[in-house]
Amino acid sequence: MKTENKVLACVDQSHFADYVADYAAWAARRMDAPLEFLHVLDRHPEVAIGNDHSGAIGFGAQEALLSKLSEQDETRSRDAREQGRLFLNRLRQRAIAAGVEAPDVRQRHGALEQTLVEQAEGVRLFVLGRRGESAETTQRDLGRNVEQMVRALHRPILAVTEGFKEPKRAMVAFDGKAVTRKGVEMISSSPLFRDMPVHLLMSGKQRKDATKQLDWAKATLETAGIEAPTALIPGDAERVIARYAQEQDIDMLIMGAYAHSPLRSLFFGSKTSDLLRSAKIPTLLLR
């Protein structure tokens, strides 16, 4: 069961699942890692589907109610399981067509976040959609689960958007902090970005040692044989990154994620969330 170093694609039943599957297949192929699809069936005992508001209880009310509710739950779980199985099989076919050998599929009961944390062992890369099922009905730019999941997981996470385009040019939103420095080292050793130019972009408030940091990152990447053009553009990080990505035709962004506490982001907003909203390209989040 514990396949080491697998790519875990977390999907729900929205059309974003297709793109998650495509990117996961791409990553699995490049890293030569096993691929597994995970679909979480979240039961919501806190939500009632009752439409009986009569409030009348008669003979054997409690027993009748118990059997009725468990029957409802039973049919619901059974339907969800069958539907999920068919859905996962379709994604499996898609991944096989994209050239992945024997992808695995798995359905689990439970709450999303908790399930992922439980499954995290042996996972090298998570792939998930930036939006999901509820995006079909709401206008939210960023799925409500994303921040929570990214915070809970301590592995690299590829958060994909709508559409699939095989990545040709990647970019690191480089801030010289420990997480991104570690990220640069990881990129240099990972097969994921081999034969692909990885731009290094520094923006925002200028640090004193910015150039030195940038040179170090460039050197690290180039030693690994990765072409690494650098740019140092002052200004608002969110806007600079979005514009640079567009100008340079970047199709994958790499950055550190959620370094600050949830409380801080509640009051000041989170740079990571802002970037995930504004950058319309798949983003690899480093923890």
Add this chain to the structure above:
Amino acid sequence: MNSLKQDWLSNVRNDLLAGLAVALALIPEAIAFSIIAGVDPKVGLYASFCIATVIAFTGGRPGMISAATGAMAVLMVLLVREHGLQYLLAATLLTGVLQIIAGWLNLAVLMRFVSRSVITGFVNALAILIFMAQLPELIGMGWQVYAVVAAGLAIIYGFPYITKAIPSPLVTIVVLTIAAIFLGLDIRTVGDMGELPDSLPVFLLPDVPLNLETLQIILPFSATMAMVGLLESMMTAAIVDDLTDSPSNKRRECVGQGMANIASGCIGGMAGCAMIGQSVINVKSGGRGRLSTLSAGVFLLVMVVFLGDWVAQIPMAALVAVMIMVSIGTFNWASVWNLRKNPKSFSTEMVVTVVVVVATHDLAQGVLAGVLVTGFFFAHKVGQVLYVGSKSEDEGRVRSYSVIGQVFFASAERFVSSFDFKEVIEKVRIDVSRAHFWDITAVTALDKVVMKFRREGTDVEVIGLNQASATLIDRFAVHDKPDAVERLMDH
């Protein structure tokens, strides 16, 4: 943060509608049991509002309804009659404090000693108490009252066949009130029963002298109320857990009940606890989150305070109909229908619990009696699990006994009588390797057996005392110690 949102906002529409249905079932109960306890309806209504509102925040079981209950009301009759309302309020505060302590001490784990049969008996007794509380409104009344109650029950159970979108108790109350006014029926109304709340509740401490004498008066009542309140709350929580297939925090619920009662005592309300019937109504109507409990309390207050003039017009008979429904819905009918089919011990335990409660009007005593009877039956049953066999060996010089099963106070006598002391024999070997010696009674019994054989001049060898028995023997037994006979004589 996330679970807070989940507890409160994941089921808003259903929670609000369910809260309305529950509030309607709370009003008659609060009024009826205020009258039982001998206080104004105001006291029960304020209590119901306050407990439901506070427990919505502090409780450990979202979706469970707590308010002023019959189980608690019957316990306070004497206190109110002899010492008055202020002492009831003080007792309510103390009940809350005791419940919080019980929560900290995690006494909820004691619930595992209350068996299914006792729980069933508790629930049935509760239903009977609720029904009996309605009798003063029924016995010796004119035909109009019976007609109104019958019409009420017909609407309550008939209306859901037309639509389930609105609570049928609401329809019942509205229709019967209008009918009673138009027909000019001469029947008692809520207004006749005493003072209704005319304003929002205000904070005030009970007006009692703070001394030991007061404590002596209220402590026995508070202790019983705290126990009954927690018992019913834990049982109800278990029922709601089952219904919604979700876990609850029993410890937090205990503390929450305590806080709710303290709050209730501070605004002039009586003590309360979780309610089985209303919680079932809540879950059935789609209530799952804390919002359902909160809205039940708030709707109750809004209806009573702002529609007070209209509430005063409601015929008591209409509320009696609603309470008969709650009583029917709370009662576990299967336990009666299967009275003969269920194991005799189960039925006996259930019936004992019910009888004691109905006789004493004290659920705590009923549960205690039920637990005791359960203990007897259990000891008796396990006591049957004992077998002593024997065969002679070595050409009739040795008899070898083997003991299999449980030896303790309930089976010790049978254990002793299984040996043949009058047999003339050189040596007896007792193999207890497959037996368990549970208590001092069992150890004494083994000693007795060994002594009796020795008196006949028979050598005794006990083999295979297993680890569990051995520890007991080491501590308590005398036969393997030098001064065996003397010590045994002391016993």
